[in-house]
Amino acid sequence: MNDTSDHPESRPRRDSAASKRRLLAAAADEFAARGIAGARVDRIASAAQANKRLIYDYFGDKDGLFDAVMDANMDKVIGANPMDANDLPGYAGRWFDYSREHPDEMRLFDWARLELRLGPIALGKRTQSYRRRLAAIEAAQREGTVSTRLSPEQILMVIESLCVGWLSTTPPFLAAADKHTPEHRNPQPLLGNEEMSSRAREVIVDTVRRLIAS
Amino acid sequence: MNDTSDHPESRPRRDSAASKRRLLAAAADEFAARGIAGARVDRIASAAQANKRLIYDYFGDKDGLFDAVMDANMDKVIGANPMDANDLPGYAGRWFDYSREHPDEMRLFDWARLELRLGPIALGKRTQSYRRRLAAIEAAQREGTVSTRLSPEQILMVIESLCVGWLSTTPPFLAAADKHTPEHRNPQPLLGNEEMSSRAREVIVDTVRRLIAS
Numbered sequence: 001m002n003d004t005s006d007h008p009e010s011r012p013r014r015d016s017a018a019s020k021r022r023l024l025a026a027a028a029d030e031f032a033a034r035g036i037a038g039a040r041v042d043r044i045a046s047a048a049q050a051n052k053r054l055i056y057d058y059f060g061d062k063d064g065l066f067d068a069v070m071d072a073n074m075d076k077v078i079g080a081n082p083m084d085a086n087d088l089p090g091y092a093g094r095w096f097d098y099s100r101e102h103p104d105e106m107r108l109f110d111w112a113r114l115e116l117r118l119g120p121i122a123l124g125k126r127t128q129s130y131r132r133r134l135a136a137i138e139a140a141q142r143e144g145t146v147s148t149r150l151s152p153e154q155i156l157m158v159i160e161s162l163c164v165g166w167l168s169t170t171p172p173f174l175a176a177a178d179k180h181t182p183e184h185r186n187p188q189p190l191l192g193n194e195e196m197s198s199r200a201r202e203v204i205v206d207t208v209r210r211l212i213a214s
Numbered sequence: 215m216n217d218t219s220d221h222p223e224s225r226p227r228r229d230s231a232a233s234k235r236r237l238l239a240a241a242a243d244e245f246a247a248r249g250i251a252g253a254r255v256d257r258i259a260s261a262a263q264a265n266k267r268l269i270y271d272y273f274g275d276k277d278g279l280f281d282a283v284m285d286a287n288m289d290k291v292i293g294a295n296p297m298d299a300n301d302l303p304g305y306a307g308r309w310f311d312y313s314r315e316h317p318d319e320m321r322l323f324d325w326a327r328l329e330l331r332l333g334p335i336a337l338g339k340r341t342q343s344y345r346r347r348l349a350a351i352e353a354a355q356r357e358g359t360v361s362t363r364l365s366p367e368q369i370l371m372v373i374e375s376l377c378v379g380w381l382s383t384t385p386p387f388l389a390a391a392d393k394h395t396p397e398h399r400n401p402q403p404l405l406g407n408e409e410m411s412s413r414a415r416e417v418i419v420d421t422v423r424r425l426i427a428s
Contacts, residue, residue, distance in 0.1 A: 035328060038251030107328060113382060114249060114324055153410075154417040157383060161418075162372065165379025168327060169371060196367075203368035204375075210424045 020058055022048040028069045032104035035111040036066050066112075067119035073108050074122040078129045085136035086145045088159065092208040095163045096201050106167055130156070147214045158211055162204045234272055236262035242283045246318035249325040250280050280326075281333035287322050288336040292343045299350035300359045302373065306422040309377045310415050320381055344370070361428045372425055376418045384410070 026047035030039045041062055045052035059065040081098055083091050099106050112118045118126075137152035146155070240261035244253045255276055259266035273279040295312055297305050313320050326332045332340075351366035360369065384407075 035249060035251060037249060038329070110324065110328055110382070114321060114328065115252070150417055150420075151413065154413055157380070157414055158376065158417055158421055160383040161376045161379030163379075164382045165375030165377075166371070168324070168378045168382075169374040199365065199368055200371055203364055203372055206364075207372055207421060207425060211421060 019050045027065050032107045036115045070122040074125045083133045085140035089205045089209045092159045093205045096204050146212045233264045241279050246321045250329045284336040288339045297347045299354035303419045303422045306373045307419045310418050360426045
C-alpha cells in the first residue's frame with residue numbers, strides 16, 4: 001500500500017502552483033509568437049513539461065488560457081509604467097524604452113486586438129489605467145505644468161500612438177534606410193537597430209514636449 | 215461528340231480570371247478577419263464559389279495566397295495615399311481618414327507584421343514607397359517649407375506612428391471615456407465613434423503642424 005499509484009492525485013495537487021506558473025509562462029511565449037489561432041496547446045504543455053489536461057482543468061480552454069496570460073500581462077505592463085504627469089516627455093521616453101525592450105508583451109496586446117479577444121478582467125484593468133492617467137493629466141493642467149490647449153485625452157492619445165505606433169513602423173524604416181540591403185529583405189530583428197531607435201526616441205520626447213508647451 | 219465533358223479544362227480556363235479575382239477578394243476578407251493561421255482555405259473557396267483546388271493551382275498554398283493579397287493591398291494603400299510634402303499636416307489628416315475608413319486594409323498589415331509574413335514583392339513596394347516619401351520631405355526641406363530641425367526620417371516616423379498607432383489606441387479611449395459603460399465591455403465597432411475620431415484627427419494634424427514648424 002506504499003505504492004503512490006494508489007493516490008494518483010497527490011502529485012498533481014502538490015505541484016499544481018508550479019505547473020500553473022510554468023503553463024502561463026510557456027503560454028505567454030507561444031501566444032506572443034503565434035497568436036491565439038496559431039498557438040498549439042500541445043506545444044504549450046510540452047514546453048511547460050506539464051500534462052495537456054491541466055490546461056483544460058485550470059483554464060477551461062485555449063481562449064481561457066489566453067485570458068489568463070493577458071490578465072498577467074496587463075498587470076505587468078501597467079505596473080512597470082507609472083505615469084508622471086508633471087514629466088510627460090520623460091514618461092513617453094520611458095514608455096518607448098519599455099515597449100522596445102518587451103516586444104513580446106506588446107505583441108500580446110496586438111494579438112488581443114486583432115483577434116478581438118480581451119477578457120473582462122484585463123479590459124477592466126486597462127480601462128481603469130486609462131482613467132487614472134487621464135485624471136493625472138487633468139490635475140497637471142490645473143497645476144499649470146501642462147498646457148490646456150489640448151484635452152487630457154488628446155495628449156494621452158498622441159503619447160500612446162507614438163510609443164505604440166513606432167513598433168509598427170520600424171521595419172519599413174530599417175529597410176528603407178539601409179541602402180545596401182536589397183529591397184526585398186525585411187531586416188530582422190525588427191527592433192535591434194540602436195541608431196534608429198535613438199532617433200525615434202529623440203523625436204518622440206521632442207514631440208511630446210512641444211505638445212504640452214503653452 | 216458535342217458533350218463538353220470531353221473538354222473538362224475548357225470551363226476553368228475560360229473562367230479563370232474571374233475565379234482568381236473572386237478568390238483574392240474572399241481571401242482578403244478572410245485574412246483581414248482571422249490572420250494567416252486563423253484563415254481557412256475551405257471558407258475562402260466557398261465564399262468565392264470556387265473549387266478549393268484552384269487556390270493551390272494559382273497560389274501554391276495559403277501563404278502564397280496571403281502574399282498575393284498583400285501585394286494587391288500594398289498597391290491599393292500606396293496608390294490611395296500620395297504624399298504632398300508641402301502639406302504634411304494635410305497628408306497626415308488624409309492618411310488618418312483613410313486608415314479609419316479602411317480598417318481591413320490596415321489589419322492586413324498588422325497580421326503580416328505579427329505573423330512575420332511579407333513577401334518580397336509587397337516588401338519591395340513598401341520600401342520604395344518609404345524611400346520616395348523620405349526624398350519628398352528632404353526636397354521640401356531644401357525648398358524651406360519644412361523645418362530642418364528634424365530628419366526626414368523622424369518626421370515621417372511621427373506621421374506614420376500617429377496615424378497607425380491611433381488604430382491600436384482607440385478602443386481603450388472609448389472604454390475609458392464612456393463613464394456609463396461597464397468597465398468590462400469593449401466598445402465595438404472600435405472606430406465608429408465620430409466625436410472621438412474628430413478629436414484624434416485634430417490633434418494629429420496639429421502635432422504634425424508643430425513638428426515641421428521652424
